[in-house]
Amino acid sequence: MKVNVNINTKKVELPKDVFDAFERFKRTGRKYQTEDELNIVLMNVVFIGHYGDLAILKQFAMKNPTAYIHAIANGYTLKNPDINEEVFELLDNWLSKSYVVDEKTDIRMFAEKLTNFYKQKLLKTS
Known part of the structure; x- marks a missing residue:
């Protein structure tokens, strides 16, 4: 039917x-x-x-x-993920690992990762 x-x-x-x-x-x-x-x-x-x-x-x-x-x-x-949640995940993952090189180098590597994350977000919105 x-x-x-x-x-x-x-x-x-x-x-x-x-x-x-x-x-x-x-x-x-x-x-x-x-x-x-x-x-x-x-x-x-x-x-x-x-x-x-x-x-x-x-x-x-x-x-x-x-x-x-x-x-x-x-x-x-x-659902579009909440940007706060995404940044939290990035930071939480980074903080839960031991240093790859040393503290200063790892902070720079994280800064680069975070910058790339925001660049991708900006490209998607434009």
Whole structure:
């Protein structure tokens, strides 16, 4: 039976880990299941999502049930990362490692990495 669906088709913006989990699950599942069968699995993720990508999706679905259902029904896109979070990640990664050369040289290397990061951001916005 063909059903006409007329719903709001605004895509949901998802964090990278959730976006990637959806993509991997669908890519793997398409080999063996129809889209409807995959959607049934996704709708039951809170009961069966114990490992891997389904566990990531379950965690998101438990915290954001409406957004999760909208993502299944309307599609999803990758949320633009918060620049503060990106800089935090760069700094956190750098601080968690021991020096490659010495303190002063490593600070210069980090400054160069940070400068390149901002150059890329500026190029994307212009």
